Amino acid sequence: MATPRWHGAIAVLAEMRRSPGTTRAAVAQRLGLSSGSATDITARLRELALLTETPAAAAGRGRPTTVLAPHPEGPVVIAVDLRYEDWRCAVAGLDGRPVVLDAAPHASRDPEQVLEAAGRAVRRAHARYGDRVRGVAVAAAATVQHGRVVQASSLGWGPVDLTPLGVPGVPLRIDNDATLAGVAEARDGAGAGAGTALHVTVEVGVGGTLVVDGQPVRGATGAGGEFGHLPFGDRTLRCPCGALGCWDPTVDGRALARHLGEPPPSDPRTYAVAVLRRTDPAAVAAVARAAQSLGRGIAGLVNGLDPEVVTLGGLAPPLRAAATGAFAEAFTDGLMTFRRAAPPPLRPAALGDDAALHGAAATALDAVLTEESLSAWARLRGV
Structure with a gap:
């Protein structure tokens, strides 16, 4: 206290x-x-x-x-969003509003090259803000356990050390991007005001988190929220994570390509966006199948987690909107009977593509607004 x-x-x-x-x-x-x-x-x-x-x-x-x-000379935190296709580096003051300073697509999927490019941006930000930088937080499209990346199946990575994104002498926090997006939506976005908020997002696969009183439910090792790897999918499909029957490959661009009889896309998200714009019967049918899988899986999460509200991020809202009937039928049919009269509202995420950056800034600032951290800041200011 x-x-x-x-x-x-x-x-x-x-x-x-x-x-x-x-x-x-x-x-x-x-x-x-x-x-x-x-x-x-x-x-x-x-x-x-x-x-x-x-x-x-x-x-x-x-x-x-x-x-x-x-204050214009007050503490700031650096937030890094390490995504499937690119990275972004932002800075946020005590209001938690991130401002992107640098961004670039991945020139290579090699983790060393990705981290070198993003690390240079972090170092530039540190050089610009100096001792005002009181924390660095990384949102990674990866499974994070005990604060370390243990697997990033969408990027083709196994365990990766993200400490090159840190700043000497400054606390570094590493978390899953969907978890941080869910925190941001629960605190300041579409789930604000709800004590228990479920966040589900579709990018390359499915991610999310359950947020209770503003804090994510991380599980025993911090790796909770890997919703895309629940066995809601096709038992004949091996997921890149190594498991059979994952929900992930039945919802995103890989699922759409498979339903259309096309080869797996190198960029499932961009591919999915293109298919969602199509109106031909084959694309409409493929989207409906993916939307059914999404609705059925969310119903399962609602049955098991009992949220007040569900926020939908990434491609989930456009996928739902493109096949409203198929999604709604699958969602309703998947709910336990007692839930159907008053299911939790399903709301599009309010923070868009910046949700993970907002969440990263928020969790970094949680550590800044403590007695210990503020006392250190006062000493730095000589007050």
Whole structure:
């Protein structure tokens, strides 16, 4: 628990992060602070270069209030999104809003080359922001166990050391991209306000997470949420992960190619986008089969996990929209009878392709907004 010195400060910073553009008066009201206490805390935070205040828009008579925002010289975190086809490097202040600084498609699938390219971007960001960088978080399209990549089947990787993406002396967090996207959607996106939110995304395969009170359910080793490797698929199909019958290859671009009698695509996501745009009978039938598999699998997850809301990311919303009837029938038929009268709402993700970056920034900032980290920042500032 934070000491009195930091308790109010951490609470104010958390409110600023939770509600960008909030006013000092609104924060004081939500936290039950007197006007004087709120003034003292924000003055201290300005002195520490943790927040800044600007006049809010006039709202009638009365003393003008101020809008709280991250200080322009305050702490930042670096977020890296290591995806199937490319990588992106962003920076976020205490409001958790990532700004992409650098991005590039993979010139090679060789992990050393990928990490060298992304690592150079991280080093450039560190050179730009210096000691203000208080954390680095990586969202990886991979299975992550105990904070380490143990398999990235879509990239053709086995265990890969991602420490080249870190910064000396700065904490490095590594997590699955779908897990981080789910955290972002549960906290600030389509699942905001729900205590238990299920996130399901389709990219190259299926991923996701269950988020309870803003935190992902990671399992015993951190590798939870590999929904695409549940045996919801065809038992005759061997998944690149090594298992038989995975859900993954029955939903994405590989499934569409197989239904169309075409060779496996080198880029399943781009291939799927192209097929979803087609209107010929063969493509429509292939999409319907993939949508049925998606709906049936989500029903199974709802039966087992009992979420308040389901957020759908990546290609899941367009796949559902392209075969609404097939998806709905499979989803409803897959639900236990007692759930059918009031199933959880299925909502398109609100943060789009940036969800994993938002989640990476959010989890890195969780570690920044602690008494230990803020005390270290105060020492750095000489305050």
